[in-house]
Amino acid sequence: MDINFFFEVLIGGLLSGVMYALVAIGFVLIYKASGVFNFAQGAMVFFAALTCVGFMDKFGMPLWLAIPATIVAMVILGLCIERVVLRPLVNQPEITLFMATIGLAFFLEGLAQLLWDSQVHQLVLPIEDVPLQSVLDRFNIVVSQFDVTAAAVCGVLVLLLAVLFAKTKVGRALRAVADDHQAALAVGIPLQRIWAILWAVAGVAALVAGLLWGARNGVQFALTFIALKALPVLILGGFTSVPGAIVGGLIIGASEKLAEVYIGPLVGGGIEGWFPYVLALLFLLVRPEGLFGEKIIRRI
Template structure:
């Protein structure tokens, strides 16, 4: 039982970090109706940019601020160059544009900073929490706890921002109905720039956490895409859905790896979440918290 709890807790903590990556997808989809396939590339580029600034000699706070500025600029430029010219185009056109943007961001980041694998240190060791180990015998990683805590804090702050600030209310109005928002004077282009800038910030924090855990390499792009099953389970337009979906995916992924891995071979954690998502699509395509889409004829 103790081992089961350890595995479950580790999966839940990883799930919170998956949720944070998924939040970047949700923000852009809610505000503009665009599924940003390039979010994974943004996570990779953010981590690589931060490490690159550190290699230039910048201290941690300065490198963080510089990387944040780069990601905000990237988000704003993306909105101006990619999204705005394609307004009112079919969704598949916008989706294909973000696929092309993925390769542009990946190539640009590696062209500027190089393609070598780097380490990223946040000063948090990946060791069991000693007091928890001493009192309960349950081993929980200090780094996983730190990463989940950071993700939970920022998700909470973003949720409060959307709920109680003027800009947040404008963002929710745009998400509900673009035309109605325009009719009451909400500037769509400004809102989209803000959303893409926030998505860049989310990508930076996710890149730092996952980069410190797994190293800064091209594989970060695929780690970020683990958020896709999270979105399918939680719903593409729901922040609470991103959280719940992340917890479900994180926990089941770890449990499957431990208890089913010996029967189906290694690497189950890389594909099991997608199998879960596929099965879930057959039962509830809109996700746990997504809105049902009804076409009236």
């Protein structure tokens, strides 16, 4: 086995894993605050990317102006979701909130295509997908400049979110809300405000993920399925942990690429589509709560 090629595949997988982690963090944000899996996160990624492209195509905005405009649009969208969908459902069963996010997903998918269109759009970012000249060249390892830049952008955003949760008043309030909605309300924590902030932040994270994946695969309806890639990440890392989303993303990204290159020729094509789910299923048998998830102990 060519060790240099192995590390080239591994590094490429790790860089893709950072982008998976960013999508997974959108789920973690909402789950930590409401205890419900946000089925609409993939639709938010699609909505954000299509809105940015729509601003450029229909209003003639340059990219540097379309991105801030889309950030404003996603923040407004997050605030509207909290006000119209979540606030009336405070203290309702978790299954009710989950069903609400399913309906929200279909609504956002339709709204995005109604406002703009349903065509496949090309999104060109000022990042070329060319081999990066780096210290790895001496080892004959080729790394994409786009992958490195995208991973760096995702890494910075993930770091900012980690600081938000760990070091700020909002982060402390978030942890209190996640533990008990009623208790948080009783001590004066504004539940609606915390939810609004988190949905707005989740919208911005969806925009970054949508731009990066849209630039690679085109802005199209298939972006909604990017969220499915986050499921194995969440299972491995834990549904309530930002560090877990990062570690899970790296594991899934690396294992997916290695399986595609080394196992794919033995079992046929398409292994990268299902191997992460097999890995997650096996992991569930060993540690259902994930690497960084909280172990729940129920006493009867």
